[in-house]
Amino acid sequence: AVTLEETGGASVQPGGALTLSCTSQTEIFSDYGVAWYRQGPGTECELVSAISEDGTTYYKHSLKGRFTISRDNSKNTVSLQMNSLKPEDTAVYYCAADSSHLIYAWTSMDDCPHPGLAYWGQGTQVTVSS
Numbered sequence: 001a002v003t004l005e006e007t008g009g010a011s012v013q014p015g016g017a018l019t020l021s022c023t024s025q026t027e028i029f030s031d032y033g034v035a036w037y038r039q040g041p042g043t044e045c046e047l048v049s050a051i052s053e054d055g056t057t058y059y060k061h062s063l064k065g066r067f068t069i070s071r072d073n074s075k076n077t078v079s080l081q082m083n084s085l086k087p088e089d090t091a092v093y094y095c096a097a098d099s100s101h102l103i104y105a106w107t108s109m110d111d112c113p114h115p116g117l118a119y120w121g122q123g124t125q126v127t128v129s130s
Contacts, residue, residue: 002026002119004095009124012085016128020080022095022121030073032119033100036080037112038091038126045112048093049080052100060107085128092123 008020022034035050035058049069050058057069068081078095094112096103097119106116113120 002029002032002097004097004119004121006093006095006121006124009093009126011127011129013130014086014128016085017081017083018085018126020082020093020095020124020126022078022080024076024097026076029076029097030071032097033103034071034078035096035103035117036069036078037094037096037109038089039094039112040088040091043091045094045109045114047103047107050100050103051078056100058104082126085126087128090126090128092125094123095121 002024005023006020008018010018012018033050033052036048037045038048039045048060049067051069051071059067066084071078096117098117102117
């Protein structure tokens with residue numbers, strides 16, 4: 001089984017930056033696509049960004065240019081660099097791992113975590129407020 005842990009969530013002011021990390025203790029982490037989802041208050045869970053096993057990246061269109069995803073398979077870590085944060089970025093951010101074709105099939109869902117994907121972290125809170 002793959003266990004995931006997210007770190008890096010915090011409260012920041014608008015315009016600030018954060019880097020979220022998703023770390024697995026499982027060496028086969030590199031065999032999976034990894035995605036960041038988020039769920040804000042009263043909203044559905046949405047796919048923010050994903051990185052495939054081969055390093056191909058995906059971003060929610062409205063976030064392109066502000067968010068950057070990367071992976072370091074030697075450290076079993078996927079990071080999400082978030083810049084120019086806005087209040088509407090406030091959400092619980094989750095990382096998930098599964099085959100990339102499954103991740104891209106789930107661009108939104110009612111709630112995270114969701115049984116459509118195999119592995120989820122516990123989530124980390126990001127709050128953007130002045």
